[in-house]
Every structure is written in C-alpha cells, then in structure tokens.
Amino acid sequence: MAKATGVVASQLQKDADLNSGDFNSRPYYRMFLGLICSLPANDPTDGNAFGMLSALSNTLALVQVSM
Numbered sequence: 334m335a336k337a338t339g340v341v342a343s344q345l346q347k348d349a350d351l352n353s354g355d356f357n358s359r360p361y362y363r364m365f366l367g368l369i370c371s372l373p374a375n376d377p378t379d380g381n382a383f384g385m386l387s388a389l390s391n392t393l394a395l396v397q398v399s400m
Contacts (some may be wrong), residue, residue, distance in 0.1 A: 334384060334385045334388040334389075335384075335387075335388040335391070338368075338388050338389060338391075338392040339392065341361070341364065341365075341392070342392045342395055342396050345358075345361045345396055346396065348361075361396075365389065365392070365393065368385075368389055369389060372385055372386060
C-alpha cells in the first residue's frame with residue numbers, strides 16, 4: 334500500500350508542477366477518498382488496516398492536501 338500511494342503521490346506532484354495554473358486535484362482526491370472509505374471498520378484484530386491507514390496518512394501529509 335505504501336508503494337502504491339507513493340507512486341500516486343509522485344504522479345500528483347508531477348501533474349501539479351506541469352499544470353500549475355490548471356491543476357485539477359479532484360481525481361486524486363477521489364482516489365484517496367475511495368481508499369480511505371475502503372478501509373475496514375474498527376476491527377482491532379486487523380493489523381492490515383493500521384498499515385493502510387498509516388500509508389494513506391503519510392502520503393496525504395507528504396502532498397500537503399488543502400481544501
């Protein structure tokens with residue numbers, strides 16, 4: 334999960350650099366929102382959910398999402 338979100342984050346940054354005036358962040362926002370919504374409900378026995386949430390939160394912190 335961390336590798337996939339890292340690839341998306343690097344593409345997002347390239348896209349933002351190339352199209353600084355016309356950058357459309359909605360497709361990336363929708364993708365990250367879909368990943369967050371697909372996380373399992375609060376299941377303390379599922380160690381995978383924590384890893385997924387950690388990877389997503391690190392990626393969102395890296396790209397500095399602002400609404």
